[in-house]
Amino acid sequence: MTASYTRRELMVVAAGREIHDHEVVFVGMRLPLLGFGLAKATHAPDAVGLFENGVIRDRPAEAFIYTMGDPPNIAGAITCLGLLDVMSLLQAGRVNVGFIGGAEIDPLGNLNTTRTSSGGTLVRLPGSGGGGDIASLAGRTVLIMEHEPRRFRERVDYVTSPGHFPGRRRGGPATLITTLGVFDLSPSGVRVRTLHPGVSPKQVREATGFALELPETVPATPAPTADELAYIRTADPEGFWTGDSMKSG
């Protein structure tokens, strides 16, 4: 496999493929934002995106954006509501799929973005944002993570965004996309769906701080198509989000 695309471009493509046509999507920033635009441009032209600042739009932003509040994400929107309006749509069950990232994850798909002592000293992280709401209320969630042992823990220190738990009303984590592969999540744990090209089962086991269900044969994550790559490189021309040097923040 020649390095004709970056790992983050592959993650964007995997994120985009989690969106089905006609779905209502609670879009996050960074890779999911590109994944949403990619899905719209390819297999899901009638998907609609909600942003927690209140924006609902069914076209990708008109130019590169750093945050969902940037002017190109407002111009051409269907509507600009308030935060409570889009959260109400989420709570009322009108959102099919939401994307969230986390600093730490456990086998039930609980995400921690609040605080951790895993490195020996207390580290304060930024907090939930809308992540806890999406995790609680979306029809299903897709999680996006850096795949490192210190982030994949038997139990997270703090559950910012709840995963699977008894008595959950709706939804829960369905898919996890990492820098190493794509995984199915359920109340019984994490199962490897695909590994990115060049990643071995041993490597993913070593990078995961809990037991994974690893089928005997695991297919490779399908490579981006030329059309998918063309879209990503138009939407992120400098590789700000998808270059290999991107920060994990």
Add this chain to the structure above:
Amino acid sequence: MHEIIRQGRKELTLIGPISDMAFDQLIGAGTVARVVAAWIGNVAGGSGYGFRRAFEQGIPRPIVVEDHSNFTVGLALKAAAMGVPFLPTFTGLGGDIVRNHPRIKPIDDPFGGPAPLAVGALRPDVAIVHVQRADKEGNAHLWGNLGLTVEAAYAARRTIVVCEEIVSEDVIRSDPNRTVIPGLLTTAVVEEPGGALPSSVQGYWRRDFEPFLAYHRLSRTREGFEAWLREWVLELAGRPAYLRKMGDAAVERLRVREQRLAAPANFAP
């Protein structure tokens, strides 16, 4: 925000959903005792180092955080805006934010449905909102990004409207649906063009991303933060001085000159 630092205010409580580096700057400058928010960081890089130093090491002073999600901050403000003690929600169930939370409590549904959580009302003393235009009575037109701006204005005891331009009341009355904050809520109107920079204002200013990156780099150390604070806050008299320091070329590069006007709405009776 920077004027709050210059005036040497102390012991403030900050309230917001996803805050940005303005919170980090206020915290780093030692003005803040408590934060009620869903996210405290820097959109450029995640971590807000001023916030982290205060929370992890008590530098320059310890702070207390009341953690929320975006939805629960919004509901707390909305409850105050509506004059009710709490609003029910299903967000957060099964997670740690709502566990032993001072403002979020489990309740029964009096109609026999699944048990929700109650989010208690949160009434700020002051809301500071930035809008595109307002008249001198404080009737404010805002479009584009709304977030929790309207809820904050309705919930607060006093609301300060900062605008790009003060316009005649005819402009406001030409499009009453866009008056999202009626003047009866407004305590003061401030005309401060560019007052939201480096953040964007739809139709007026683009986002200036470089200052977010520069602040992220500098604020990594306390010394770096102090240097930033002197250069960009303490040694400047106010926003006009800030814009002069940016330089005309930089300011003009960010100013939106193109027009994409909404179709007129006919309000003829």
